[in-house]
Amino acid sequence: MRLYILRSRRMFRRMDLGLILWPSFLAACGASLLFFAAVDPLLLREAGPRLFAGIERDSGYAIGFFFFWAVAAGASTLSVYLMRTARESTRLGLEREDSQ
Numbered sequence: 001m002r003l004y005i006l007r008s009r010r011m012f013r014r015m016d017l018g019l020i021l022w023p024s025f026l027a028a029c030g031a032s033l034l035f036f037a038a039v040d041p042l043l044l045r046e047a048g049p050r051l052f053a054g055i056e057r058d059s060g061y062a063i064g065f066f067f068f069w070a071v072a073a074g075a076s077t078l079s080v081y082l083m084r085t086a087r088e089s090t091r092l093g094l095e096r097e098d099s100q
Contacts, residue, residue, distance in 0.1 A: 016080050024072035031068040036061060 041060020045052050055063070 016084075019080050020073055020076040024069055024076045027072035027075075028065055028069035031072070032061070032065045035068070036064060 041055070041057050041064065044060060044064075045055055052060075052063075
């Protein structure tokens, strides 16, 4: 029984990882498309901190994409966490009603 529980936890972790990374990847693609359609990464190099002073255009696109992906992954992680806690609290609420 314990092995089954461990396997199901691993399966849920993999599912959660897919629920987090895939939608956040698609959101980062869309955000990069819209943002870099209006803003040139070389302008950000000149206006940004000195850390970005030596980046090229392609590096600017990559940094922007990974930034958008991280932000979207954070939002997706929060969504998965809230769905999981809501599901558990609903289940606990139903168990309490059954015991009364």
